[in-house]
Amino acid sequence: MSSDDDLAWDEDVRLAVYRAFSSRGRPPTAPELADAAHGSLAVAKQALHRMADPRWLWLDDREHVALAAPFAAVPLGFAVMGEHTMWWGGCAWDSFAIPHLVEGEPEVLVATRCPGCGEPSALVVRRDKPPQGSHVAYFPAAPHLLAEDRRKQRLYCSESCVDSPGPTLGLEPLWELAKDWYAGCLEPGYRMRGPAAAKEYFVAKGQAGAFRSG
Template structure:
C-alpha cells in the first residue's frame, strides 16, 4: 500500500494535531506528525490532506495546519490565556469553546477588540456559567457558506460593544447583517460543540444533529439552516 492509500493512521494524526494545540497552543512539529503516522512523514502529510477534505483541519498554502477548531495557528482577533497555556482563538465561537474542551483549563481570559470601534475587551470565560456583560457577537457568514472560505468566516465571527457598533461596522464595510447573539447564547453555542474532539473516535455532526444543537443553544432562523 502506498502512502497515498494508507488511511489507517488518519485518526492518530488528527488526535496528535488536536492534542498539540490543546496542550501547547500550537500545531505539532514535523517529527511529532511523523511519530503519529508510525514514523512516516509522507503518511502524515497524506493524512492531513484527507483530514482537511473532511473538514477536521484547515491547511494553509504550504499545507501546514492553520486551524483545528477551536484552535488556530494564526491570529484572527482573539487571544485565549489559561493558567498554563496561551492560544489563538479562531473566532468568538472558538475562543469561548476552549475552556469547555480543555478540561485542564476550565477558565480562560479571552482578549479581543470590538470590531466596530476598536474598544479593547477582556472576559473571563469558564465551563460553568456564561460571562456577564452587554457585548454581542456578530456572525457574518451563514452556516451554509461557512466552509466556502473558513478563514474569512472565522475572521468575521467577532465581538462588538453592542448592536450600534455592529450596525456602524456593517455600514462602513457595506456588508449585510448576519446574526447577532448575546454572550449567554454564544456561551451555550460553544459549550458542547467540540465535545470529544481531543479523543479517538470523534465524529463530526450530521446536519440534522447540528440543527438540533443550534436550537438547544437558542439559535433560530435560516442563517443556521433552521
C-alpha cells in the same frame, strides 16, 4: 495500502494535532506528526490533506496546520489565555469553546478588539457559567454553515457597533452553544458536525430561531 490503513492514520494524525494544540497552544512538530503516522511524515501530510476541510481544518501553503477548530496556529483576532497556556481562537465561538475542552483550564481570558469602534475587550470565560456584558457575536452567515471565513465571526462591544447584516448572539447563548460544540474532539472517533447535525444541535440548545437558513 488499504483504505482502512488510510483511515487509521487519519485518526492518529488528527489526534496528534488536537492534543498538541490543547496542551501547548500550537500544532505538532514534524517528528510528532511522523510518529502519529507510524514514522512517515509523508503519510502524515497525506492524512492532513485528506482531512482538510474549510469548516474545521486548514493547511497553509507550506502544508502546516493553520487551524484545527477551535484552535488556530495564527492570530485570527482572539487571544485566549489560560493559567498555563495561551491559544489563538479561530473566532468568537471557538474562543468560548476552549475552556470546555482543556481539562486543566476551566477559566480563560478571551481578549479581542471590537471591529466597529476599535475598543479592546477582555472577557473571563469560565466552564461553569457564561460571562456577562453587552457584547454580541456577529456571524456573516448562519453559524451552522461553518465554511464561512472565521475571521469575520467577531465579537462586538454591543449591537450598535455592528454595521453589517447577519445573525448576532449575546454572550450567554454564545457560551451555551460553544460549550458542547466540539465535545469529544480530543478523543478517538470524533466527527465534525455537518449542517444537518448542526441544526439539530441548535434545536436542542433552544436556539433554532436565532439563525437564518443561509
